[in-house]
Amino acid sequence: MEEKAASCRQGAVSWYIRVSRLAVAVAIIKSRPSGGARQFAESLADQLRLQDEGWRSKAQGLHDDLLHLRQELLLTRLMFKTRSNTEPGQGQEIAKVLSQDDPQPLKGDSGCDTDNSSQTHINIAKGPCLPPTPPNSQNFPLQDRQWRQDHRLVKHMQFLQCLSGLRRVCESSLCRDGDVVWDSVVQLLDSVVEVFRQAHVGQPLLHPEQLHHATQVVAQTLSRGGTRHGCSVQHFSKVENLLKEMISLLLTNQQLDAFSVHEVLSECLLALGGSCVLRTPFIQLLMSEILQLAQQLWETCERSREELQHPMDWIHYQNSFYVFWLLEQLAQDTNSNVNQELVIDLETKAFTLADEFPLFSLYMWRICGLFRVGHQ
Structure with a gap:
């Protein structure tokens, strides 16, 4: 009896195994892509690539938001230190400008002045302005790549301009917060290079005066004291790589409008070369x-x-x-x-x-x- 029961159990197990294998085989057959395994693999690869790009874009957005908050914090702290010698409301006005989605120049014809035994000038209004904000900007998906590039460029340029205007009172803070400054420099320079990348493949080169002004701001920021305040090897390596890319774009451009692009790119490189650090x-x-x-x-x-x-x-x-x-x-x-x-x-x-x-x-x-x- 025991042998017969063991045989029955073994037969039941064997039957379940066969049924399970058959079910798996049927499921595989039903889930087989209609276009074949190659098309299915390519479709899966595209999905994974899009997912990876989405995560990268999200991570970059979070990094930009964090950097922007650190920029606001740095300027607010610097203005707070000099509030007794500053005109009422000027510190809050600078921080407010950076917190806007659509950056605008500070009030006045020549920016704002802060006094600290001698006057330090912040020249914001003379810089280039951001192109018009897209309609319904709060719900805008930011599909306009050109607008995103200009928005990113002007935001970082505006921060560095404000910081340069406070250079006589923030040297010590630059040593502690140099990471914010250099990260902003890298982001601004990358925005400039992105415009030339697009021009390299035939896109029109818009706002050349804005590009030249941005590189001048970078050079001015990096020329502070002739030293690399808070600069890590990683940051300086990124700046050097961007310079190499700009030189490469200068040497390899063969578009119909190459001469006009070369002229702007050469002026931008010359402005960067004016920095004693670079x-x-x-x-x-x-x-x-x-x-x-x-x-x-x-x-x-x-x-x-x-x-x-x-x-x-x-x-x-x-x-x-x-x-x-x-x-x-x-x-x-x-x-x-x-x-x-x-x-x-x-x-x-x-x-x-x-x-x-x-x-x-x-x-x-x-x-x-x-x-x-x-x-x-």
């Missing part, structure tokens, strides 16, 4: 780009002698004029502590290219002379 690394980045292009030209000459086909990047070659122009402008400041090994490398490459690319070689030789004079 000047030296910026010059070295420009020299490195010239050296890389010189190496490509030399390799092209060598391969042409061997009768091997090797296409030349003439776009880089033509646009290198703007890099030389930037170096010539920056060479007028003799305080730049440029690595002399780069200067020697430029001089060496200049002689090797003298026969095949005389104009390029002449520009390199001229740059070497300018920066050698600056160190004599």
